[in-house]
Amino acid sequence: MSGSQAASQRNLVQPATAGRRRSREKTREELQLAMLRVKNKGLKLSISAVAAEAGVSAGLIHNTYPDIAEEIREKIGRATRQQRDAKAADLKEARVKLRALREDLESALADVARLASINETLRQEVATLRAAASGKVFVLPPRGSA
Numbered sequence: 001m002s003g004s005q006a007a008s009q010r011n012l013v014q015p016a017t018a019g020r021r022r023s024r025e026k027t028r029e030e031l032q033l034a035m036l037r038v039k040n041k042g043l044k045l046s047i048s049a050v051a052a053e054a055g056v057s058a059g060l061i062h063n064t065y066p067d068i069a070e071e072i073r074e075k076i077g078r079a080t081r082q083q084r085d086a087k088a089a090d091l092k093e094a095r096v097k098l099r100a101l102r103e104d105l106e107s108a109l110a111d112v113a114r115l116a117s118i119n120e121t122l123r124q125e126v127a128t129l130r131a132a133a134s135g136k137v138f139v140l141p142p143r144g145s146a
Contacts, residue, residue, distance in 0.1 A: 024064070030054050031061065031068050035075075045076050 034054035035045070043049055047069055051058040061069050073083075131137035 027054075027056065027060075028065060028068065031056070031065060035068075035072065045072060047072050 031050060031054050034050045038045055038049045038053050047061050048058045050068075050072060051061050061072075128137070128139065132139045
């Protein structure tokens with residue numbers, strides 16, 4: 001390849017890159033304007049609403065313009081960090097409640113076991129008293145009382 005051919009290829013590559021940069025800048029500006037249009041129309045601000053207004057996909061905003069996606073989230077009060085912190089606080093609160101519920105359950109199960117034992121003892125006493133009352137069984141006095 002001659003020197004002039006290499007220079008012409010470099011010239012072909014540079015304008016395409018510059019065009020792409022210009023296109024991204026233009027898209028960024030269009031997204032900013034789309035945010036304003038959505039807000040001015042009284043529509044609910046969201047990434048999908050801005051994408052529809054700008055004529056691009058929501059994925060493009062998420063993947064290529066994450067700063068704009070974050071700006072939209074901030075404007076609607078749901079910044080990523082705020083969402084994460086809120087979820088972490090909710091999770092911590094849920095874990096505390098769960099721990100208290102597990103302790104209550106453990107206590108209730110211990111009460112059930114204790115009451116089941118008392119219930120079985122009472123059933124045996126009732127059976128013994130019914131048998132003694134019917135005359136079928138003679139109940140001996142306890143040892144040491146005679």
